[in-house]
Amino acid sequence: MKDRKILLTEDEMPRQWYNILADIKLNPPLGPDGNPVKPEDLAPVFPMNLIEQEVSSERWIEIPEAVQSVYRIWRPSPLVRALSLEKALDTPARIYFKNESVSPPGSHKPNTAVPQAYYNKVAGMERMTTETGAGQWGCALSFACAQFGLECKVFMVRVSFDQKPYRKSMMEVWNGRCVASPSTETRAGREILAKFPDTPGSLGIAISEAIEAAVSDPSGKTRYSLGSVLNHVMLHQTIIGLEAKLQLAKVGDYPDVIIGCAGGGSNFAGLAFPFVLDKINGKAIEIYPVEPAACPTLTKAPFVYDHGDTAGYTPLLPMHSLGHSFMPPPLHAGGLRYHGMAPTVSQLVDEGLLTPKSVNQLESYAAGIILARSEGIIPAPETNHALATVIDEARKAKEEGREKVILFNWSGHGLLDLGAYEKFLAGQLSNFELPEGVIADSEKVFANYPKPAHLKRG
Ligand SMILES: Cc1ncc(COP(=O)(O)O)c(C=O)c1O
Numbered sequence: 001m002k003d004r005k006i007l008l009t010e011d012e013m014p015r016q017w018y019n020i021l022a023d024i025k026l027n028p029p030l031g032p033d034g035n036p037v038k039p040e041d042l043a044p045v046f047p048m049n050l051i052e053q054e055v056s057s058e059r060w061i062e063i064p065e066a067v068q069s070v071y072r073i074w075r076p077s078p079l080v081r082a083l084s085l086e087k088a089l090d091t092p093a094r095i096y097f098k099n100e101s102v103s104p105p106g107s108h109k110p111n112t113a114v115p116q117a118y119y120n121k122v123a124g125m126e127r128m129t130t131e132t133g134a135g136q137w138g139c140a141l142s143f144a145c146a147q148f149g150l151e152c153k154v155f156m157v158r159v160s161f162d163q164k165p166y167r168k169s170m171m172e173v174w175n176g177r178c179v180a181s182p183s184t185e186t187r188a189g190r191e192i193l194a195k196f197p198d199t200p201g202s203l204g205i206a207i208s209e210a211i212e213a214a215v216s217d218p219s220g221k222t223r224y225s226l227g228s229v230l231n232h233v234m235l236h237q238t239i240i241g242l243e244a245k246l247q248l249a250k251v252g253d254y255p256d257v258i259i260g261c262a263g264g265g266s267n268f269a270g271l272a273f274p275f276v277l278d279k280i281n282g283k284a285i286e287i288y289p290v291e292p293a294a295c296p297t298l299t300k301a302p303f304v305y306d307h308g309d310t311a312g313y314t315p316l317l318p319m320h321s322l323g324h325s326f327m328p329p330p331l332h333a334g335g336l337r338y339h340g341m342a343p344t345v346s347q348l349v350d351e352g353l354l355t356p357k358s359v360n361q362l363e364s365y366a367a368g369i370i371l372a373r374s375e376g377i378i379p380a381p382e383t384n385h386a387l388a389t390v391i392d393e394a395r396k397a398k399e400e401g402r403e404k405v406i407l408f409n410w411s412g413h414g415l416l417d418l419g420a421y422e423k424f425l426a427g428q429l430s431n432f433e434l435p436e437g438v439i440a441d442s443e444k445v446f447a448n449y450p451k452p453a454h455l456k457r458g
Pocket of ligand 1: 108133228261263264334
């Protein structure tokens with residue numbers, strides 16, 4: 001009988017993260033004066049040890065012992081051969097996934113929450129603030145803060161807060177405090193509420209609130225944490241791809257296609273970046289970040305400089321952006337409702353090393369149901385976007401009669417997303433069409449900003 005799970009022992013878990021900044025060039029983030037941001041400019045927002053990681057170009061960075069110890073609560077995560085899906089699709093493709101849903105909060109997010117909480121603790125911080133879309137990140141940071149004895153405050157995008165009340169309960173069990181965003185607790189929140197009292201909220205607004213809450217704490221013992229987008233977040237997530245490489249080597253396989261859903265880019269990058277290094281060195285691999293058709297950052301928006309948040313508190317980042325005031329439709333995949341994208345992922349798309357795809361809401365849920373009924377795990381709505389593309393690729397392999405190897409990231413489970421599944425099964429979910437002109441309008445915000453250069457490696 002074939003093994004489903006390919007496991008590593010705790011001793012075999014990688015001891016270093018892979019930093020893609022050793023192998024690609026990025027345009028620098030820009031401050032309000034149009035000049036590159038200096039590390040000390042970021043000090044009110046992040047602790048200096050994380051800022052150093054953000055700008056480091058060391059290829060390999062040690063994972064501290066204390067972080068490895070918490071990782072071992074659920075890591076190494078299993079690499080699973082999706083034998084039942086292969087059978088259901090009658091495909092000659094060999095399909096593997098990293099099961100990141102096995103972490104305590106249920107997603108890949110603690111891979112970076114744990115080191116971020118650790119570095120904040122080492123830097124003498126007592127409190128962290130953050131935003132959350134789907135609620136997975138807020139749970140992950142609450143869990144991580146509990147591990148290191150820090151307080152945690154989470155601004156949760158209103159629409160997800162209403163759709164998923166138990167995410168708030170999970171955060172509270174881990175001692176996190178969660179409020180719906182926009183809230184009346186910050187100036188950014190109050191200004192948005194005055195203009196749009198019924199807004200569903202967005203990640204961009206929640207980020208503004210969380211940054212403001214951190215920098216306005218007079219004790220100086222609070223810092224902000226971002227769950228995606230930034231270089232150090234991508235770095236921490238590479239544990240996923242590094243483990244996957246070791247696991248595939250155990251069964252003598254190597255991927256032809258790599259797939260991950262992309263909101264801010266972190267679970268995708270975590271799986272893909274260690275393989276992007278191989279692609280840079282000549283391996284033939286197709287690598288697909290997958291996003292919702294209703295929030296089409298990589299597939300429809302240009303590579304520009306834009307703010308990471310709605311109020312414009314963050315530096316200008318070089319990324320694909322729909323415009324920092326873009327209000328994504330209230331998709332049931334809160335973690336993918338973001339106007340921007342990680343600068344590293346954006347840079348790789350600009351260089352042609354990644355091929356972005358988009359999927360609509362109904363296709364994504366239909367794929368989630370196929371996976372739940374074959375592999376058994378109920379996927380997070382975000383993960384469903386990757387799954388739709390996996391199924392497409394597996395069907396293509398069948399048409400071509402090719403034994404393609406497909407590797408994807410199962411970024412989280414959907415056990416707290418059952419309201420959306422219930423609606424899908426009752427035929428009450430629909431696709432969101434972005435009305436003509438919406439994207440062009442929302443992109444006006446960056447018309448007068450500087451433009452990033454199209455950099456190449458080497
Ligand atoms: C399960 C899951 N997958 C994917 C994402 C998207 O984020 P990222 O692109 O940073 O992985 C989220 C974000 O909340 C998530 O909860």
